Amino acid sequence: MGSRVFLVAAVLAMAVAAAGADVAADRAECSDKLVALATCLTFVQGQGQAPTPDCCGGLKTVLQTSPKCLCVLVKDRDDPGLDLKLNVTRALGLPAACSAPANISDCPRLLNLPPNSKDAEVFEQFAKQQAAQSSPSELTSPTI
Ligand SMILES: *[C@@H]1O[C@H](CO)[C@@H](O)[C@H](O)[C@H]1NC(C)=O
């Protein structure tokens, strides 16, 4: 599993040259950070009921130092060079699953994505879902 993430980090680093300035900088900043998320891959790829303590530890470090790196990982999930097959719900749900709060609706801003663009959509939709799920009124009042 570890070597897999080194591969991902390497591909991210190599892809830097080919990408635009913002994207290149994001990837360069995040390729080594994502190594800390090596132990999260099993969970975000759909296996296991919960992220491991190792994964959560790595995630907390990433969120504290470079919160945008989780956003970068999700945004680049369809990059043919990465072949990640992420479950977006699980990847963006990691902070909640690890009790390491992160504001997913900040991702488009952190990545300089235009609001309502196709790349921003996945984050906007997830944030909306999350808000609906965690809203107190949702829990206490039955739907009409
Ligand atoms: C992604 O994970 C969520 C939560 O575990 C699950 O409900 C969903 O079916 C998964 N989606 C895919 C495409 O596997």
Ligand SMILES: *[C@@H]1O[C@H](CO)[C@@H](O)[C@H](O)[C@H]1NC(C)=O
């Ligand atoms: C999350 O980020 C969005 C967009 O930047 C902001 O409008 C919202 O207030 C933030 N929510 C929290 C809980 O920080």
